[in-house]
Amino acid sequence: MSASSKLLGGLVTVSILASPAVAGQIEPRLVPLTDARTARLEQWLKAVFHHRPGEADAAANMVASWSSPDMRALDHDEFALVQLMRHGDSVGPQFEFPNPPGKPILERYPPDRYRRIEVLACAAGGYVPGGAWRAGEKLPLLCEHVEAAVALDTELKQLAAAVYAGRMKGDHDDYILRRGALLQADVALLPSRPGTPLPVTAAPSLGAAVSLSISDGEGVMHNATAAIHLAFARSLLDQIVPPTEDGVDPKRDAMVRQWYVTTAAWMQQTQQYMTNHLAKARVMFPNDPHILFLSGCERETYATPAMQSAVRSASLPTGVDFEVGSDQSELRAAEGFFRDALVVKKDFPETRLHLGHVLLLRGRAADAVIELQQATTMFTDDQQLYYAELFAGAAFEATGQFDQARMAYARAAELVPAAQSPRLALSALDRKRGDRAAALSALRDVFALPVVDPSGDDPWWLYAMTQARNADALLADLRRPFLEQTP
Amino acid sequence: MIRRFCLHACVVSTSLALAVCTAAAAPSGSSQFTSKVDAVRVDVLAADNGRPILGLGPGDFEILDNGIPQQVELVSFDQIPLNVILALDMSASVSGDRLESLRNAGRGLVDGLAKSDQAGLITFSQRVRLGSALTGDASQMRYALDHATGTGSTSLIDGVYAALALGDSDAGRALVIVFSDGLDTSSWLTAQSVVEAAKRSDAVVYGVTVQSREKPEFMRDLTNATAGRLYEVEKTANLRSIFLGILEEFRHRYVVSYAPRGVTADGWHTLQVRLKGRKATVKARPGYFAGN
Numbered sequence: 001m002s003a004s005s006k007l008l009g010g011l012v013t014v015s016i017l018a019s020p021a022v023a024g025q026i027e028p029r030l031v032p033l034t035d036a037r038t039a040r041l042e043q044w045l046k047a048v049f050h051h052r053p054g055e056a057d058a059a060a061n062m063v064a065s066w067s068s069p070d071m072r073a074l075d076h077d078e079f080a081l082v083q084l085m086r087h088g089d090s091v092g093p094q095f096e097f098p099n100p101p102g103k104p105i106l107e108r109y110p111p112d113r114y115r116r117i118e119v120l121a122c123a124a125g126g127y128v129p130g131g132a133w134r135a136g137e138k139l140p141l142l143c144e145h146v147e148a149a150v151a152l153d154t155e156l157k158q159l160a161a162a163v164y165a166g167r168m169k170g171d172h173d174d175y176i177l178r179r180g181a182l183l184q185a186d187v188a189l190l191p192s193r194p195g196t197p198l199p200v201t202a203a204p205s206l207g208a209a210v211s212l213s214i215s216d217g218e219g220v221m222h223n224a225t226a227a228i229h230l231a232f233a234r235s236l237l238d239q240i241v242p243p244t245e246d247g248v249d250p251k252r253d254a255m256v257r258q259w260y261v262t263t264a265a266w267m268q269q270t271q272q273y274m275t276n277h278l279a280k281a282r283v284m285f286p287n288d289p290h291i292l293f294l295s296g297c298e299r300e301t302y303a304t305p306a307m308q309s310a311v312r313s314a315s316l317p318t319g320v321d322f323e324v325g326s327d328q329s330e331l332r333a334a335e336g337f338f339r340d341a342l343v344v345k346k347d348f349p350e351t352r353l354h355l356g357h358v359l360l361l362r363g364r365a366a367d368a369v370i371e372l373q374q375a376t377t378m379f380t381d382d383q384q385l386y387y388a389e390l391f392a393g394a395a396f397e398a399t400g401q402f403d404q405a406r407m408a409y410a411r412a413a414e415l416v417p418a419a420q421s422p423r424l425a426l427s428a429l430d431r432k433r434g435d436r437a438a439a440l441s442a443l444r445d446v447f448a449l450p451v452v453d454p455s456g457d458d459p460w461w462l463y464a465m466t467q468a469r470n471a472d473a474l475l476a477d478l479r480r481p482f483l484e485q486t487p
Numbered sequence: 488m489i490r491r492f493c494l495h496a497c498v499v500s501t502s503l504a505l506a507v508c509t510a511a512a513a514p515s516g517s518s519q520f521t522s523k524v525d526a527v528r529v530d531v532l533a534a535d536n537g538r539p540i541l542g543l544g545p546g547d548f549e550i551l552d553n554g555i556p557q558q559v560e561l562v563s564f565d566q567i568p569l570n571v572i573l574a575l576d577m578s579a580s581v582s583g584d585r586l587e588s589l590r591n592a593g594r595g596l597v598d599g600l601a602k603s604d605q606a607g608l609i610t611f612s613q614r615v616r617l618g619s620a621l622t623g624d625a626s627q628m629r630y631a632l633d634h635a636t637g638t639g640s641t642s643l644i645d646g647v648y649a650a651l652a653l654g655d656s657d658a659g660r661a662l663v664i665v666f667s668d669g670l671d672t673s674s675w676l677t678a679q680s681v682v683e684a685a686k687r688s689d690a691v692v693y694g695v696t697v698q699s700r701e702k703p704e705f706m707r708d709l710t711n712a713t714a715g716r717l718y719e720v721e722k723t724a725n726l727r728s729i730f731l732g733i734l735e736e737f738r739h740r741y742v743v744s745y746a747p748r749g750v751t752a753d754g755w756h757t758l759q760v761r762l763k764g765r766k767a768t769v770k771a772r773p774g775y776f777a778g779n
Contacts, residue, residue, distance in 0.1 A: 306672040313700035390675075420615060421675035424645055427652065428676055431684055434778070436655055443652045447617035454614065455639060461613050461673050 029106065031076070033113040040070060041077045041117070042156070045124055045176060049159040053182045053479035056190045063229075064187045071228045075235055076107060077117065078180075082239050084121035085173060088142040092118075098235070118142055123156040124176050126163030162485070172241040178255060179482060184233035185263050188226040189270065227274055230263070234280055251284050255478075260284065262474040264294045269468035273298055275323045289345035296337030296351070297467045300358055303330035304464065327361075334358045349378035350467065357391050365398035383459050383466070386415040390422055390460065397429060405429060419458040420446045525752070526560075527552070529743045530660065530691050530714065531760050532736065532770040539739035540767055548743050551759040553750045561744040568603040569737070570621055570659040571596065572690070573632075574650035576667040577610040581637035585723045589666060592726035593632040596664070597625050599734050607653050608632065611646025612639030613673040621657050643667045644674035644705060647692070648681045654690040661690035662737045663715075664730060668697040668723070671705065678705040682712050686755075687776045691715045691740075693733045697723065714772045753778030 047059035066074070076097050083091045093109040109117065122128055122143035152160070163175040171178075242253040250256045260281040267273065278298055281291045301307060302324045311324045324330065338355040342348060356371035372392040379385040393408035406429060412422035427442035449457070456462060529550065533540045545559040573593055575581075581589060597606055608618030608631045618631035647665055654661030671678070682705070685692060692715040694706040703719070710717045716736070718729055743760070750756060757774040 305670065309670050309701045315700075420645070424615070424648065424675055428648060428680060428684065431652065431687070432680075436652075440652055440656050443649055446615060446649070451614070457614070458675075460675050461640070 029108070031107045031109045033110055033117075035113070037073055037077065038113055038116045038120075040066065040074055041081065042120055044074055044078070044180075045120060045159060046155045048176050048180045048183055049155060049162065051179070051183045051186070053179075053482050054186065054475065056186070060183060060186050060190065063183065064225075068225055068228050071225070071232055075232050076105075078232075078236070079239075080109065081117060081121045081124055082177070084118055084142065085125035085127075088140040098238075119151045120156070123152055123160045124163065125173050126160050126165075126167055126175070128152065128157060128160035128164075166485075170243045172243070174240050177236045177239055180236045181233040181259055182479065182482060184229045184236065185259070185266075188229035188233070189263070189266055189272065226272065227276075230274065230277060233259075233263075234277075257285050257288065258474075258478050261288070261290045261294070262471070262478045264291065264298075265468040265471040265474055267468075268294060268297060268301075269465055269471040271465065273301065287344050289341040289348060289351070292337050292341035292344065293348065293351050293354070294467065296334045296341065296354060296358075299330045299334035299337065300354060301464050303327040303334065303358075303361065331358050331362050335362065347378070349375045350384060352378070353384060353388050353391070354467070356388070356395070360391055360395050360398065363398075365395045368392075368395040369399065382415050386412050386419070386459055387463065387466070389415065390425070393422070393425055397425075402429060402433060416457075416459060418449055418452055419460065420449055421458050421460040423449070526744050526746050527775065528689070529745075529758065529760060529771055530689075530740050531743050532714070532740045532768075533762055534768045534770070535766075537768075539736070540762075541739070543741060543762070545743075547762055548741075549761045549763050550743065550745055552745075552747050553756050554759075555749045557745045557747060559743055559745050561742075563742040563744075564740075565738055567742055568605065568659040569600065570605050570607070570654055570657050570661045571600065571734070572607045572609060572621070572650045572654050572661065572663045573618075574609045574611065574646050574663060574665040575618075575635065576612075576641060576643065576646075576669065577616075577635050577637045577639075578612045578641040578669060579638050580668055585668065586637055588723040588726045590632045590635070592666075592730040594629055595727040596730040596734055597628045597632075599731055600625070605657065605659065607650075608635070609646055609650045609653060610635045611642045611649075612637065613642050614639065615642060615645050615649045617649075617653075621653065640673040641667065641669050641671055642674040643669075643671040644676050644678055644681050646674075647709065648676050648684060651681070651684055651688045651690050651692075655688050660742065661688070662734075663690045663692045663713075664695070664733055665692060665706065665709075666695045666726070667703075667706070669699075670701060670703070678708070681705075682708045685709055685712050686772075686774070688713075691737065693737075694718065695720060695726065695729055697721075712773065714770050747777075751777075 044063065047063050051057060051059035076095075079097055080092065080095045083095060093111065093114045094106065095109075096104040096106055099105045122140075125140075125143070127140050127143040159176075163173060166175045167173055237250050237253075237256045237259060239248055240250040240253050240256055241248055242250070245252055260277075264278050264281060267277065275298070278291065278295045281288075282295060285291050305327075307324065308327050311322050314322075325333075335355065335358050338351050338358065341351045342355070345351070352371045352375040356368045356375060359365070359368035359371060369392065372388050372395055376385060376388040376392065379388060389408045389412035393405045393412060396402070396405035396408055406426065409422045409425045409429065413419065413426070416422075423442055423446045427439045427446070430436075430442060431439035451457065459466070531548070533543060541564075543562060543564075545562045548559045548562065550557040550559055573596065575589060575593065593608070600606060602623070605621040605623050606619070606625075606628045607621040608628060610616045610618050618635055619628050622628065643665075647663070650663045650665065654663050690713060692709050692713040694703070694710050694715065694717045696703045696706055696717070696719050698719045698721050703717070706717055709715075716733070720726070720729065747756075755774055755776055758772060760769050760771045762769060
């Protein structure tokens, strides 16, 4: 278990982000395209080019410093840029920007600064004459007039060359979209500055996001920008043209799927929860067992007492809803996701484990026993087996099968000798059966346990993150191809 | 300012210390108590306008066990040594002034004990620890309090269970004082199971929590079930006076004993305790479990 998954001194930070939708419009709005705004688009393109995935480098830190309004403007400008990149003169200067779940937003770019967007689109599409451009290849009409030597600096020329090289390898013009998504995920999720606590009466502006930090089950609200960066990342990937396709179809793209699974796991590893992130993943990949599994784990966590009490105790600004239901409704949702995952992938013992736990919490101990017993036959990982035995013990106890319960708890205790939970369970079981001497003896075993890792000796304390214990490996796999190409 | 939750104001309920765990003595198939070996001990606080009523004897008490009137045979007052178990939250949020107030409160409680009393210390973060087993050695308790530190999350429910079990480990009257400044975030045992365990134990539980938007339902259920009391405090600066107040109130309780007659031995027994011929607030457990 990596250090990042350990409980940090008892203070668990959980981000649950809710973003009120922006209302759509009918008449096109004139885009206030300032020099600063076009400069930001250019800076972002350069950040995408320079950013080393996985590092809080200068590029990531610069993007992280931009405000929510900056990011919303960038989202629109990037969309216009990609449209120009792909369709040249046939689009613009008026664009219809997607605005789910509301109506699209119509915006018109003023002509005086629109030219710069066109120039940047040519760089982002790799349509720059000179350099690595293949001799005799025809440029889009829009870019024929771009004088690279004058219009683009060295970095933008290098970006254009990298995009072109990617296209030659079969990745269409997705360079800035894929690498942009990696950059934005790093900005959102890499350890960063703590948010500023929100005053109780504050209401977020449209499209803003809030997060909930949890300490000892109490919730404290913060302003948060992680949601906006991830939303921008998702919108970048929405524009992907898969290598084997001719049109935009991110659902068929392996890297997009990998990105969603990896970022969802990463978020659960670091206990940052954003319901709409996995909701979007499910829309994109409805039959992916790992996305379904992580969706179930998210809801299972929402049902925990700590999460429930934090959401109840937080003072929510007007119009903000964390979309966390009651513990029973969340457990119902979790069960649904786990069962859907098992339909797609029957040999998924970890899903059975979590399903068994959820059934136990829903008061269906007999059903839980079935799932957990099946899971114990499939695990080779001692930690997962520990959970299965511990939960099976509780399920047996709930169904009155005390001897089986005792054996399951004892097996769990043997698997993890430093864990207190199975020994507490044995003590409580003895006490319930009237054997106070045995109960006290088992409790003394708890007191005598060695302290090897104060925050990790008992895997039960880390159960909420165990499904994401491979997040580091997933991140490495996702980033590797892009690291090889990073200048 | 202290907000005190008086869980049983003007409601008759019963607090029970079940002194005999000899269910095996009951003949198979019968489930009646045998008067020779079975006795039930009830821990009772009687008050008039908030002031403890002193000088009561067996004839002053009326007990109904499952609705059947019982003969009170013995009433003890301040004669049975106390086993005071402190169950203290040592999660990461208990630090600085709060930690020092807590230690100070513990030390004050230890200083307030009689020579025949014992004290023990359980601390809980995510890990449950035995700070000190039950001991009459005040210096041992002070040492344990001075070396308890806050780190990690909160296994309040697990910690309370350990305190209850420790309280049952000795024949004295068990008083468990639980302090927590947050909600449970890492226990394995469930709130329901530990409240059930409390109903089966002899201990009276007093709880002290720090006020928050979230109501401390577990602590309320626990103190209700054992006829203790729950304090919700805004600040922890006056914990010492609260702990000493708990000790003083507990010393003013009676231990009322009777041998059950006319009731089955096993299962849950509802209890009602009243004072004969006078109006008073009587605080005691709502019932007890007999047998397994």
